[in-house]
Amino acid sequence: MTLSREGEHVPPHLRRRARVLAGLIALLAAVPQAAAHAEPDGGKIATAVRDDLKDGAATFFVRLKGEADPAAARAPATKAAKAAAVYAAKTGYAERSQARLRGLLTERHAVHTPFWIVNAVKVTADPALAAEIAALPEVAGIEPIGTAEVPRPASGTQQSLTAAKGVEWNIDRIKAPRVWKKLHNRGEGVVVATIDSGVDFAHPELAAQYRGSRPGGRVQHDHNWFDATGVCAGPTPCDNLGHGTHVTGIMTGRSGIGVAPRAEWIAVKGCESAKCADDFLLAAGQWIIAPTDRDGRNPRPVLAPDIVNNSWAKARRDDWCRPVVQAWVAAGIFPMFAAGNTGPGCDTTETPARYAESHSAGSFDVNDALMPESSRGPGENEVTKPDIAAPGVDIRSSVPGGYFVWTGTSMSSPHVAATVTLMWSAAPALRGDIAATRALLDGTAIDAPDAGCGGTADDDNAFGEGRLDAYAAVRSVPDEPLGTLRGTVTARGRPLPGTEVTLTGPLRRTTANGRPLPEAEAAGPPLRRTVDTGRDGGFSLRRLPPGDYQVTASRPGHTTATLTIKADRTITARLRPTRSR
Incomplete structure (x- = not known):
């Protein structure tokens, strides 16, 4: 019952x-x-952010739908115009698509930082405001702020194999001294940037090549240096890790440690130390396209560098940095990345080096053997990675207060970046043409077959296209007729040493005999070259495309002259600055 x-x-x-x-x-x-x-937000709030919000206010990225198409930069002929076009397209799109979100955040007095290099806003908000943000239809997602890392280089042992030649083994191995001596090219007229832990700008290896250097020991850090992290005390560049100074020395060091010792360098500190927060890297990526003053104001795309070296990486695979790399390419800025030190396994190339848009470097040693830890490919969509290999084992370079020997792909990447400066110095018309430059780099690399991770005998996923050959790469560029300007600066018949001489142009491109080129052929990247006079008041500027240039000498007054540079000719000029009243 x-x-x-x-x-x-x-x-x-x-x-x-x-x-x-x-x-x-x-x-x-x-x-x-x-x-x-x-989930009332439709799943827009990432789990990690949701967890942070349980404790109250949290800081996160708000990603908005869509990205500006940098295709607007394809039309301008000059590199400076390309950077300006990318900046205008990116900032305009961000202002329009972020307008309602920015208005809401301002109304709620929420701390926020908008970015334009990617369509995102960094926000600090409580759970209620986060939910309100997520409800906006233009919001694609609310994501945590991640970090990248400077790949930890290992201490190495100094090699003495090339001590008699006065250069480090790695510089000799890629044949950079042949470029200097046989082609009379040390990277003049090209600007290379680094996003890293900072730079010791006063290091004797680097001080003269810093774009901010001025006569008499003065420096101008605005538009030449930026600290996105806020770590450096005051406006002076610093490097609290030494990594960025080491990388910059490999690119432009003067005493046999650098590939392009006459190229100019600028830098942005995007890494607090060994860690690089995503928001700092985004700020650094923006600065590369439109360098600002030290306060982050007065952006000037005309001062964008030619090449940017990135010896940092993210183990996580995502697309967060792809719009940054795409914007650099559209602006005619060569994007160089270290492949990472997570080998010897296959498919270990890190982000953003694994992007098809990025050019990446693996590492080999003094015996031309691949470094075991050098990250391998393939990259995304089975593209070959790394793209090329360069010296990266036992590399001696500058650090704050002296020198150190380090090992890692962080050391390989700047060899390739600096080789691009040599190529673009040899052929100024090639500046900003990323695709053509990559093809020349790859086509002149020395084959180093390694079938361990797939690929072909001349293009594998260990060495990429092969070992870097700077001399062959520079020899492969279009043969461009170039001229030289030499002169003296005097006052009352006496030479003026330490006077800053600035050359800009060409204002008009000409043939070898000085005749104007047709407008369709005359478009080319403008140059801005600065040099200080020596003890005798003399100066020299080499590797100038034919055309009309404006030359200015300043100390303590100024004088301006317009000179026509002819191909394969040396023009002599005398400048006489006026005295300041």
Whole structure:
């Protein structure tokens, strides 16, 4: 006998009805419960951010839908115009698409930082405001702020194999001295940037090549240096890790440690130390396209560098940095990355080096053997990675206060970046043509077959296209007729040493005999070259495309002259600055 709780007998057919009714009641009761656990933001808030919000306010990225198409930069002929076009397209799109979000955040007095290099805003908000943000239809997602890392270089042992030649083994191995001596090219007229831990700008290896250097030991850090992290005390560049100074020395060091010792360098500190927060890297990426003053104001795309070296990486695979790399390419800025030190396994190339848009470097040693830790490919969509290999084992270069020997792909990448400066110095018309430059780099690399991770004998996923050959790469560029300007700066017949001479142009491109080129052929990247006069008041500027240039000498007054540089000719000029009143 079945009894109810009151002890009454319940017929079987009523028991069946009761069970059905109980199931319906349970189902109905589950509906509001499920709704209570549903994500009111439509799943836009990432789990990591949701967890942070449980403790109150959190800081995160708000990603908005869509990105500006940098295709607007394809039309301008000059590199400076390309950078300006990318900056205008990116900032305009960000202002329009972020307008409602920025207005809401301002109204709520929420701390926020908008970015334009990617369509995102960094926000600090409580759970209620986060939910309100997520409800905006233009918001694609609310994501945590991640970090990248400077690949930890290992201490190495100094090699003495080329001590008699006065250069480090790695510089000799890629044949950079042949470029200097046989082609009379040390990277003049090209600017290379680094996003890293900073730079010791006063290091004797680097001080003269810093674009901010001025006569008499003065420096101008605005538009030449930026600290995105806020770590450096005051406006002076610093490097609290030494990594960025080491990398910059490999590119432009003067005493045999650098590939392009006459190229100019600028830098942005995007890494607090060994860690590089995503928001700092985004700020650094923006600065590369439109360098600002030290306060982050007065952006000037005309001062964008030609090449940017990135010896940092993210183990996580995502697309967060792809718009940055794409914007650099559209602006005619060569994007160079270290492949990473997570080998010897295959498919270990890190982000952003694994992007098809990035040019990446693996590492080999003094015996031309691949460094075991050098990250391998393939990259995304099975593209070959790394793209090329360069010296990266036992590399001696500058660090704050002296020199150090380090090992890693962080040391390989700047060899390639600096080789591009030599190529673009040899052929100024090639500046900003990323695709053509990559093809020449790859086509002149020395094959180093390694089938361990797939690929072909001349293009594998260990060495990439092969080992870097700077001399062959520079020899492969278009043969461009170039001229030289030499002169003296005097006052009352006496030479003026330490005078800054600035050349800009060409204002008009000409043929070898000085005749104007047709407008369709005359478009070319403008140059801005600065040099200080020596003890005799003399100066020299080499590797100038034919055309009309404006030359200015300043100390303590100024004088301006317009000179026509002819191909394969040396023009002599005398400048006489006026005295300041």
